[in-house]
Amino acid sequence: MGEDQSLRRLALVGNPNCGKTTLFNALTGLRQKVGNYPGVTVEKKEGRFAVGATEAVVIDLPGVYSLSARSLDERITRDVVLGRQAGTDPPEAILAIADASNLERNLYLVTQVLELGRPVWLALNMMDVADAKGLTLDLERLSQALGVPVLPIVASKGAGLAALRRQLAAPLPPAPIRRWRLPQVIETEVAALAQRLRASRWADGAAAEGEAIRLLLNDAAEDDPPQPPDIQIAIKTARERLEALGIEWWAAEAEGRYGWIQTICQSVIRQPEQFQRTTSDRIDAVVTHRLWGPLLFAGLMLFIFQSIFAWAQAPMDAIGWIIDQLSAATRRALPSGALSDLMADGVLAGAGAVIAFLPQILILTFFIALLEDTGYMARAAFIMDRLMRRVGLSGKSFIPLLSSFACAIPGITATRTIENAKDRLVTILIAPLMSCSARLPVYALMIGAFFPPNQRLWGFLSTAGAMLFAMYALGIVAAIAVGWLFKKTLIRGASPPLIMELPPYRVPSPRAVLLTMLSAGGQFLYRAGTIILAISIVLWFLATYPRQVALSRDYAAERSAIAETVQRGQATEDAAAAQLRTLERLEKAERREKSFIGQAGKLIEPLIAPLGFNWKIGVGVISAFAAREVFVGTLAIIYGVGDDEEASGGRALQAALQADRYPNGQPVFSPLVAVSVMVFFVLAMQCMSTLAVVRRETNGWRWPAAMLAYMTVLAYVGSLLVYQGGRWLGFGN
Amino acid sequence: MKRWLAAFLPSASPVAADHPLTLADVAAGHRARVCRLLDVVGAETLRERGLRETAEVRVIADGDPLVCSVLGVRMTLNRQTARGVLVERLS
Numbered sequence: 123m124g125e126d127q128s129l130r131r132l133a134l135v136g137n138p139n140c141g142k143t144t145l146f147n148a149l150t151g152l153r154q155k156v157g158n159y160p161g162v163t164v165e166k167k168e169g170r171f172a173v174g175a176t177e178a179v180v181i182d183l184p185g186v187y188s189l190s191a192r193s194l195d196e197r198i199t200r201d202v203v204l205g206r207q208a209g210t211d212p213p214e215a216i217l218a219i220a221d222a223s224n225l226e227r228n229l230y231l232v233t234q235v236l237e238l239g240r241p242v243w244l245a246l247n248m249m250d251v252a253d254a255k256g257l258t259l260d261l262e263r264l265s266q267a268l269g270v271p272v273l274p275i276v277a278s279k280g281a282g283l284a285a286l287r288r289q290l291a292a293p294l295p296p297a298p299i300r301r302w303r304l305p306q307v308i309e310t311e312v313a314a315l316a317q318r319l320r321a322s323r324w325a326d327g328a329a330a331e332g333e334a335i336r337l338l339l340n341d342a343a344e345d346d347p348p349q350p351p352d353i354q355i356a357i358k359t360a361r362e363r364l365e366a367l368g369i370e371w372w373a374a375e376a377e378g379r380y381g382w383i384q385t386i387c388q389s390v391i392r393q394p395e396q397f398q399r400t401t402s403d404r405i406d407a408v409v410t411h412r413l414w415g416p417l418l419f420a421g422l423m424l425f426i427f428q429s430i431f432a433w434a435q436a437p438m439d440a441i442g443w444i445i446d447q448l449s450a451a452t453r454r455a456l457p458s459g460a461l462s463d464l465m466a467d468g469v470l471a472g473a474g475a476v477i478a479f480l481p482q483i484l485i486l487t488f489f490i491a492l493l494e495d496t497g498y499m500a501r502a503a504f505i506m507d508r509l510m511r512r513v514g515l516s517g518k519s520f521i522p523l524l525s526s527f528a529c530a531i532p533g534i535t536a537t538r539t540i541e542n543a544k545d546r547l548v549t550i551l552i553a554p555l556m557s558c559s560a561r562l563p564v565y566a567l568m569i570g571a572f573f574p575p576n577q578r579l580w581g582f583l584s585t586a587g588a589m590l591f592a593m594y595a596l597g598i599v600a601a602i603a604v605g606w607l608f609k610k611t612l613i614r615g616a617s618p619p620l621i622m623e624l625p626p627y628r629v630p631s632p633r634a635v636l637l638t639m640l641s642a643g644g645q646f647l648y649r650a651g652t653i654i655l656a657i658s659i660v661l662w663f664l665a666t667y668p669r670q671v672a673l674s675r676d677y678a679a680e681r682s683a684i685a686e687t688v689q690r691g692q693a694t695e696d697a698a699a700a701q702l703r704t705l706e707r708l709e710k711a712e713r714r715e716k717s718f719i720g721q722a723g724k725l726i727e728p729l730i731a732p733l734g735f736n737w738k739i740g741v742g743v744i745s746a747f748a749a750r751e752v753f754v755g756t757l758a759i760i761y762g763v764g765d766d767e768e769a770s771g772g773r774a775l776q777a778a779l780q781a782d783r784y785p786n787g788q789p790v791f792s793p794l795v796a797v798s799v800m801v802f803f804v805l806a807m808q809c810m811s812t813l814a815v816v817r818r819e820t821n822g823w824r825w826p827a828a829m830l831a832y833m834t835v836l837a838y839v840g841s842l843l844v845y846q847g848g849r850w851l852g853f854g855n
Numbered sequence: 856m857k858r859w860l861a862a863f864l865p866s867a868s869p870v871a872a873d874h875p876l877t878l879a880d881v882a883a884g885h886r887a888r889v890c891r892l893l894d895v896v897g898a899e900t901l902r903e904r905g906l907r908e909t910a911e912v913r914v915i916a917d918g919d920p921l922v923c924s925v926l927g928v929r930m931t932l933n934r935q936t937a938r939g940v941l942v943e944r945l946s
Contacts, residue, residue: 376902619897624929
């Protein structure tokens with residue numbers, strides 16, 4: 123790939139939750155999110171670090187349990203380590219990492235790595251946890267048994283990393299050889315197949331034996347990757363010969379490897395005899411309880427949404443105040459005219475209105491990072507499994523869905539851990555129905571304006587928090603219902619079994635949580651500073667021009683008349699000033715209605731009127747197809763929030779929405795209209811980036827197009843039912 | 856509606872006298888040794904994770920899915936899959 127060939131190229135391979143990403147960060151200094159549920163590392167990541175006088179490139183591979191390649195993650199890992207991954211140079215050596223506190227299970231993958239024909243180092247991580255469990259490990263004996271250097275580390279604390287770096291800088295150790303044996307009859311078949319693989323150049327010399335074991339004894343390897351016909355025939359006939367002898371070849375690899383691992387562990391690990399009930403066991407007794415588990419999950423979600431409103435208001439007001447000060451300073455610094463209006467009414471009102479929701483994004487991300495880092499995410503999947511099973515999916519699909527609360531893009535990428543291709547596709551298609559953080563500003567604006575925070579349900583539950591919870595719950599229910607429909611129609615398939623590790627509970631790392639929050643906050647501000655800013659400027663132009671329009675009233679003459687009443691002493695200055703402000707608002711409102719955007723909005727109004735939307739909401743909804751947050755900025759521009767001198771930031775926009783009236787005096791917004799708007803946003807596909815990621819993950823535009831179509835129809839129908847149903851039930855206009 | 860509500864309710868599956876003991880029949884807090892893995896979907900994955908013939912298992916929660924500990928690692932699997940894991944009780 124045009125890379126410096128003198129660089130040492132390493133692949134980092136290990137089980138999920140063994141601290142692999144933490145080690146990668148510690149070695150390379152790169153920032154990366156560290157989670158605590160299986161399969162958090164789904165992207166290929168590379169980093170550089172110094173080894174002696176030169177540098178090494180390390181590839182952080184997805185956490186996997188074996189190289190059998192049942193899921194996309196496992197396939198990526200296998201292809202990279204075997205040098206078959208397009209666009210990635212094969213690694214020169216492998217740095218395997220294992221959890222010292224669960225060595226026996228972790229060594230299964232390590233034994234497969236030892237057979238790749240490349241030099242290997244084994245980093246034994248979480249030595250502190252092993253100590254705490256009372257385990258004593260004889261590392262020298264382990265190194266001798268495996269035939270590779272073994273280095274103890276505690277990646278999270280940086281312990282042992284200096285020695286590890288020194289080892290990585292030293293000359294490469296010899297490639298290990300296989301030291302465990304299968305029953306002789308299987309060994310004979312493996313040797314014959316390895317010979318054939320070498321002859322056909324399917325696998326190189328040293329790795330041929332390991333590849334022969336993988337192909338012969340692993341039914342997942344039958345067609346992946348497609349093998350030459352003679353090899354396929356050789357595998358088939360070899361299996362038939364074994365079956366004729368009554369040998370269960372499909373169980374032989376696990377038996378052989380674990381048998382050897384067990385022997386090693388018996389001589390290497392000293393552990394307390396008696397079984398000890400761990401803290402995780404005690405927590406799980408409640409968290410995974412049939413009754414308490416779901417109740418706790420629902421309570422946690424409710425608490426999170428209540429907190430988002432309770433904690434965000436003060437910092438939101440502070441941001442609003444700062445934006446107002448900037449707006450006022452801009453108007454003072456610039457001469458009155460188009461540029462001043464653009465800065466105050468376009469840039470600061472549009473992008474500023476969105477930025478005001480940063481605290482809520484940070485609070486939501488804080489909770490999601492906490493759930494991931496403590497290990498609770500896997501429990502949530504466990505709790506939801508029975509419900510997910512009803513719709514033909516497994517609880518494993520729920521982890522990507524939960525991740526989509528922050529953003530659908532990492533959620534969709536996290537579906538790579540799902541082994542079943544049909545389940546993966548259905549999960550991708552329903553992930554954007556989960557309310558991502560970009561929807562939060564829309565919910566917060568509508569709820570803040572029409573569901574007062576001091577209003578309580580049953581005396582203790584804030585209506586605002588409950589409404590937010592309802593919107594997130596609607597996303598989950600819609601995702602499950604659509605998933606069920608897909609599995610019953612277009613993407614039929616049996617419900618796959620849930621087999622998932624529940625990682626031990628861990629005290630969350632403040633650094634990891636902070637990094638996740640900073641990353642989410644940074645992305646939000648980046649979007650506000652780029653796409654949202656650009657759209658704000660375009661929208662300001664469309665809402666301001668053409669300047670020369672026929673107005674219904676002679677506003678200039680009316681202003682002069684008011685000034686004359688003051689001069690004649692017929693009105694006080696204060697009263698005249700109030701009249702002038704009202705007149706100015708009316709003129710601006712009429713000019714916006716006759717602007718380019720107003721004309722376009724009026725054009726679509728008949729289509730959206732059945733949803734309770736007027737043309738301003740319609741323009742907001744259409745502009746939000748670029749990015750959902752743009753809705754808030756669009757309304758701020760259309761409602762001329764930059765002009766408001768009485769209220770600040772988000773409150774000014776809320777006040778403008780509450781005050782807006784149709785010509786017949788009927789309010790434009792009501793709690794029912796607010797719910798209709800929110801339901802539309804829950805169900806609509808309004809994110810270009812998500813569509814692009816779905817195209818990448820599904821290799822074409824067919825499924826992203828289907829997603830856009832079904833979600834748009836769902837949003838329209840959902841909103842229509844809410845608004846018309848609400849009116850029919852007497853919930854106002 | 857009943858089917859959906861059932862998703863949240865505890866499930867119970869009585870064990871027939873002539874029915875071989877499976878992992879799904881082991882109560883929470885008890886240990887068992889795997890005698891045989893039947894040809895169920897996911898059997899290879901179970902073997903790779905250490906739930907193989909001769910392995911010792913401790914059941915932590917016996918709902919659906921159930922939670923068990925194998926090689927010191929907590930694992931969750933559906934009862935249907937667990938019914939494909941024949942076991943013998945350990946004292």
